[in-house]
Amino acid sequence: MKKGIIYIGIAAIIGLVLGYLLFGDSASSNMDADKHNHGAASESQMWTCSMHPQIMQPEQGDCPICGMDLIPAESGKDGLAPEQFAMTDNALALANIQTTVIGSASTDNDNTINLSGKIAVNEEAIAVQASYFDGRIERLNVNYEGQEVRKGQLLASIYSPELVAAQQELLTAASLKASQPQLYKAVRNKLKLWKLSENQIDGIESSGKVTEYFPVYATVSGTVSEVMSAEGDYVKKGQPIVKVSNLNTVWAEFDAYESQLSLFSKGQSVRITTNAYPNKTFDGKISFIDPMLNNATRTVTVRATLKNQDNIFKPGMFVMGTIEGDKIGKSETELMVPSSAVMWTGERSLVYVKVKSDEPVFEMREVMLGARIGEQIEVTSGLKAGEEIVTNGTFTVDAAAQLQGKKSMMNKAGGRTMTGHEGHIGMQENVVSDNSSAMMKMEFSDSFQEQFEIGLPAYLKLKDALVASDAKQTSMEAKSMMEVLEEIDDSKLGNMEKAHFSKIIEMLKAIAVNRDIENQRTHFVILNENMVAIASNLKSLDDTLYVQQCPMANSNKGAVWLSAEEDIRNPYYGDAMLTCGSVVEVLK
Structure with missing residues (x-):
């Protein structure tokens, strides 16, 4: 018995020793791994404010806006970062969402830039026909x-x-020319200074009669561009009668944005097309670049002189110019993206980045833009070569972000991740960034601008109907505005311009068929983001417009609208908060 107990004890001791040797190191390793994972989780843990979810800090502390204690931010059930969201493959297919891996300008740019402009009279070929004497x-x-x-x-x-009287002097001097040749010569020279020819003077002298009604002959050939006098008018010496323009040559004047100036130089070739002759192209060269910038439109006039055989070009005719050159898109450091990838709200320029190459996971990214070259836009910051961005269906992806409560075009407050020392920026998001606005420009033809402005009165009536909280009238005004805008030909718009314009039409249709005022106001939010984007890029307006903003609209994310009056009349709340809001920009 004693030996059996001893054997059992020895076996137990041996078992414990073997167990420790076999599993002790593994357990220790697991504990170390758990400890390491816990530390890594703590390092990646972000902290947010329950009242201001746009605040994201890597450490626990106080909210820089309200001072409340920050709480741990949840990363989501799917393990995505707070700013990321996923879409289903089915949704991607239905919306025809396409993505592109971006690279340098040398791979994506077609080395051309398109400009819109007008045919103008060649002012160097203008002659003014004036009277050389009083009469x-x-x-x-x-x-x-x-x-x-x-x-x-x-x-x-x-x-x-x-x-x-001068003719009478000539006749008298002619009779005395033998005795007073100097007087005779002086009288003839006086008539020559009034542009009388030798034949006319000889005719007066030989006939011995005074001509009462003296003819004025054209000194140049051309087209009358302005009649400056009328029958019966008394004119002074040097007073213009008509202005004559020689249209054998004309000017093609294009508007170039400030950010494009480095791309142009005198002597560059321009290929010109016009709606009047869609199957023809005309060649010219840049002959002049205006040294003065137009402060109202932030554009510079780029001019080409064209031969006008058979009077093909008519002053005032719209033309498009395509410029190709070594200067355009040759820098290896330039990062170019399709214009359809960029959403511009007037405050921010945004793109959506696909963060996982094998999964439909997206994240909104704010970018800074440079020159626009055709349908390509230079990105100066915010992206890097090799990243994959959404280039078709951008607005659909943005709508998905809104539905999931992620950063989006409408969510200005959450438009950037902020640390504690940057927190004050969150309170400044409502201020329009002049820098961003200046960097991003959209191009519209004069005809589009004129037609779009016709729709502005209808828009203001729509806004007033929402101020009055009249759902039926709102629906009617949306339909009226939609009918006006649908008459506009958008076929010549760039991809980005067309996306904004199409979104306006889409929102108007949604408002027109709806009878719920709150639903109408929800669509009005998106309508306005696109209205402001286009209105901010019109070269001129017949009347001043005020971009106004309510910080409480759109679930406290803020929303803008356009108004013809500076006084606030809030369309998102009506009488409930009629004067809530402020003017953030003035469009003159």
Whole structure:
């Protein structure tokens, strides 16, 4: 028995020793791993404010806005970061969402830039036909603009008492020319200074009669661009009668944005097309770059001189210019993205990045933009080569972000991740960034701008209906505005411009078919983001517009609208908070 007990004890001791040797190191390793994982989790843990979820800090502390204690931010059940969200493959297919891996300008840019402009009269070929003596216009043979005149053609007949007296002096001096040749010569020279020809002076002298109504002949050939006098007018010496333009050459004047100036130089070739002759192209060269910047439009005039055979080009005609050159898109450091990838709200330029190459996981990214070259836009910061971004269906991805409560175009407060010392920026998000606005420009033809402005009164009526909280009237006004805008030809718009314009039409349709005022106001939020983006890029407005903003609208994310009056009349709350809001930008 004693030996059995001893054997059992020895076996137990041996078992414990073997167990320790076999599993002790593993347990220790697991404990170390757990400890390490816990530490890593703590390092990646972000802290947020329950009242201001846009605040994200890597350490526990106080909210920089309200001072409340920060709480741990949840990373989500799917393990994604707070700013990331996923979409299903089915949703991607239905919305035709496409992504592109971005690279340098050398791989993506087509080395061209497109400009819109007009045909203008060549001011170097303008001549003013003036009267060379005082008198009264008895007959004017040029009566309307566009009339063709030839050199030597009779323009007008003028009665001039001064010229009658000078002719009398000539006849008298002619009878005394043998005895007073100097007087005779001086009188003839006086008539020559009034642009009388030798033949005319000889005719007066030989006939011995005074001509009462003296003819004025055209000194150049061309087209009358302005009639500056009328029959019966008394004119002074040097006073213009008509302005004649030679249209054998014309100017093609294009508007180039400030950010594009480095791309142009005199002598660059320009390929020009026009709506009047869609199947023809015309070649020219840049002959002038305006040294003065237009402060109102932030553009510079780039001019090309064109030969106008057969009077093909008419002053005022819209034209498009395509410029190709070594300067455009050759820098290896430039990062170019398609314009369809960028959403611009007037405050921020945004793109959506696909953060996982094998999964439909996206994240909104704020970027700074440089020059626009055709349908490509330079990104100066916010992206790097090799990243994958959404290039088609951007607005659909943004809508998915909104539905999941993530950072989006509408969520300005959550538009950036902030540390404690940056927290004050969150209170400044409502201020329009002039730098961002200046960096991003959209291009619209003059015809589009004119037609779009016709829709602005309808928009203001729509806004007033929402102020009055009248759902039925809101629906009617949305339908009226939609009918106006649908008449606009958007086929010539760039991808980014077309995306904003299409979103406006889409939101108007949603408002028109809806009878719930709160639902209408929800669509009005998105409508306004796109309205402000386009209105901010119009070259000029007939009337001043005020971009106004309510910080409490759109679930406390803020929302903007346009108004013709500076006084606040809130369309998102109506009488409930009629004067809530402020003016954030003035469009003149």
